[in-house]
Amino acid sequence: MRKLAIIGASGHGKVIADIARKNGYKEIVFLDDNENIQVCGNYPVIGESAKAENMDADIIIGIGNASIRKRIQEIVPEANLVTLIHPNAVVAEDVMVGAGTVIMAGAVINPGTKIGKGCIINTCASVDHDCDIGDYVHVAVGSHVCGTVSVGNQTWIGAGATVINNIYICPECMIGAGAVVIKNIIQNGTYIGIPAKEKNEE
Numbered sequence: 001m002r003k004l005a006i007i008g009a010s011g012h013g014k015v016i017a018d019i020a021r022k023n024g025y026k027e028i029v030f031l032d033d034n035e036n037i038q039v040c041g042n043y044p045v046i047g048e049s050a051k052a053e054n055m056d057a058d059i060i061i062g063i064g065n066a067s068i069r070k071r072i073q074e075i076v077p078e079a080n081l082v083t084l085i086h087p088n089a090v091v092a093e094d095v096m097v098g099a100g101t102v103i104m105a106g107a108v109i110n111p112g113t114k115i116g117k118g119c120i121i122n123t124c125a126s127v128d129h130d131c132d133i134g135d136y137v138h139v140a141v142g143s144h145v146c147g148t149v150s151v152g153n154q155t156w157i158g159a160g161a162t163v164i165n166n167i168y169i170c171p172e173c174m175i176g177a178g179a180v181v182i183k184n185i186i187q188n189g190t191y192i193g194i195p196a197k198e199k200n201e202e
């Protein structure tokens, strides 16, 4: 198996390294633009993210911020990008998962769903049947997206939030932790509470 470079030496990166290890990677290194960070968990930080442009390694981005993740993923040659799925995630056979996406332990993704590129389906999150999850979306720890939901690019579904079935959420939204989305969201912004409402309107 090739070497894996994880861009972003953070807690999130550490979780990705563990998933990579469980997928058989033996040589794992980090890249990070903060030159003061020299190790991440048990792995060395060997340079800045720009190094990924011409590195002979598999590459994944371990950065939570969607716009930074997107910017960095776009400089990585597509052939080097991998998708990592924790062996204890349950992903239905026909689910399409884009390059650079990571699926953490305990996540469940049901049939007919498409997950875009550069997404994070975090620990114990679920995405039910026939959903369309855009690019660079983060479905955070313990959140649940019911069936036939469409989530636009770079939207973040916060920890423990729930989105009921047949909902559309537009790109670049922040759904607060614990929110319950029961209506379509057609304007980008931050939505919190039960039922979820735009933060400024609270």
Ligand SMILES: CC(C)(COP(=O)(O)OP(=O)(O)OC[C@H]1O[C@@H](n2cnc3c(N)ncnc32)[C@H](O)[C@@H]1OP(=O)(O)O)[C@@H](O)C(=O)NCCC(=O)NCCS
Binding pocket: 122, 140, 141, 157, 158, 159, 160, 174, 175, 176, 177, 178, 179, 190, 191, 192, 193
């Ligand atoms: C929604 C969120 C982005 C708002 O952050 P913020 O703009 O910094 O908001 P503040 O912390 O300044 O809070 C502003 C007000 O909104 C309330 N609020 C913030 N987040 C809330 C939430 N998720 N649900 C309900 N109310 C919330 C605060 O209590 C505060 O109310 P007050 O003015 O009456 O005291 C953030 O609180 C959040 O939920 N982030 C999700 C993080 C997450 O899921 N991480 C998972 C990592 S895997």
